[in-house]
Amino acid sequence: MQIQDIRRQRLSQLIRERYDNSQAKMVEDTGENQGEISGLLRTKSFGEKKARKLETKAGLPVGWMDSPDMPYHMASTSDAGVRPALVSIPTKTAAKANVSLVWADEDELKLLTAYRLATELGKSSIMTTAEVAEKNPSLLGGYQS
Numbered sequence: 001m002q003i004q005d006i007r008r009q010r011l012s013q014l015i016r017e018r019y020d021n022s023q024a025k026m027v028e029d030t031g032e033n034q035g036e037i038s039g040l041l042r043t044k045s046f047g048e049k050k051a052r053k054l055e056t057k058a059g060l061p062v063g064w065m066d067s068p069d070m071p072y073h074m075a076s077t078s079d080a081g082v083r084p085a086l087v088s089i090p091t092k093t094a095a096k097a098n099v100s101l102v103w104a105d106e107d108e109l110k111l112l113t114a115y116r117l118a119t120e121l122g123k124s125s126i127m128t129t130a131e132v133a134e135k136n137p138s139l140l141g142g143y144q145s
Contacts, residue, residue, distance in 0.1 A: 003066060007046045010065040011037070014058060030057035062109075 015037075019025035023041075027034045032054070040046050051065040115126050 001068075004046045006068050007051050007065045008041055009068065011040055011046075011054070014060070015041075018058070026058075030054070032057065 015021060015023055015026050019029065023034060023037050026032065027037060036044070040050070048066075052062060054060075055062060055064050111126075115123055118126060
């Protein structure tokens with residue numbers, strides 16, 4: 001099954017489960033164009049940018065439309081107010097072509113991405129900062145986990 005097929009299935013599931021099987025309700029909630037939604041469900045190209053845009057507009061975790069296994073209930077905000085996201089963290093070089101799937105909030109995503117793309121010196125600096133913050137949070141502006 002191709003990624004566009006998975007996205008079509010997920011879009012159909014979203015409309016069915018969240019919007020009572022009504023494209024019109026989804027259009028009203030997300031501001032998307034009715035023809036666009038209808039086309040995506042049929043044969044219109046359903047690329048990554050469009051999938052991420054729809055996830056954002058519908059309040060879904062990043063990657064939800066690409067993951068046939070992610071339960072629908074994961075798309076809701078937790079009691080702590082943190083919306084989990086299934087995210088791809090890129091490697092530094094395309095030659096490695098490694099991507100890891102992890103659950104992360106926006107700050108974690110920024111940190112993980114910065115670390116994965118950093119030079120060895122940058123990675124060392126990030127780790128040193130994290131270790132210092134863990135031992136003495138007041139040195140870094142009072143951040144406490």
